[in-house]
Amino acid sequence: METFSSIDAMRAWCRQQTRSGDTIGLVPTMGALHEGHLSLVQAATSSCDRCVTTIFVNPTQFAAGEDLDQYPRPLEDDLAMLRDAGVDAVFLPNTKEMYPGGPEQKSTSVQPSAVALPLEGLHRPDHFVGVATVVMKLFQAVPSDRAFFGRKDFQQLCVIEHMVRDLNLATEVVPCEIIRESDGLAMSSRNRYLSDDERQRALCISRSLAQVERAFAEGNRDSQHLESILVDHLGDCDSVDYAVVVDRETLAPVSAISKNVVALVAARVGATRLIDNRELYVD
Secondary structure, eight states: OEEEOSHHHHHHHHHHHHHTTOOEEEEEEOSOOOHHHHHHHHHHHHHSSEEEEEEOOOGGGOOTTSSTTTSOOOHHHHHHHHHHTTOSEEEOOOHHHHOTTOTTSOOOOOOOOGGGSSTHHHHSTTHHHHHHHHHHHHHHHSOOSEEEEESSSHHHHHHHHHHHHHTTOSSEEEEEOOOBOTTSOBOOGGGGGOOHHHHHHTHHHHHHHHHHHHHHHTTOOBHHHHHHHHHHTOTTSSEEEEEEEEETTTOOBOSBOOSOEEEEEEEEETTEEEEEEEEEOOO
8 A cells, every 4th residue: 555645746646547548546545534424445455446445634625613623533554444445546635725715824724515505504604615625636636537535425416426427527426325323323533432322312413313214114204203213312412503404406405395305313322423324215
């Protein structure tokens, strides 16, 4: 497994693989890896000739007061996991490499589509500008055929899908399933912040989504009723930013459901903010 810290070196390696006829799968991460990330690596290695994983804690997607400084950075453990998973190359840029003018400068950025405005966009207004911009930068630094993203960060996935579509980018976005603990909790780098008690209370998030999925399977197509089920089962959370059932493509509110939707939750357990979702498909 090779590691690169400069964009020029990383890009040259990718071009060499392409000249050799190999396809490249990209797995962007912020490190603190878990089985969810490794499932993306597995998807990349199984469908592409080469797999590149990036580790970069992107400062522009953190707002003031969020956990940028505390975000876990177990680099040696991460590299060992990636090596064991069969990753071919890891891109490890520093902030100066990714943001030559500094992340605080008013430099060029990507303005995401309207799908970025609701939900996380209301609670974290500049978050998706940072996400879209850094993913665009990574696509340029690591020219790849496919990029693999988890469905847990569902709105982020939508933002990136829209960016690729709207800007005619060549990289194919491949959505991958949410990986859960045996008790249903969606895997997240932030789960390590939870105390034992908080970890148990956090299970109400996945359970609330399972209740909605059950009601939907039984024929309930009233979004307000489904949302009330979500809220009723989130009592162990300390606060709830949103618990909604919205259109799968636009994330806009719906009333009577006639096409595919997604149930999304963002809530805090203790000081830790967790997100989760379930996609609900109309037959």
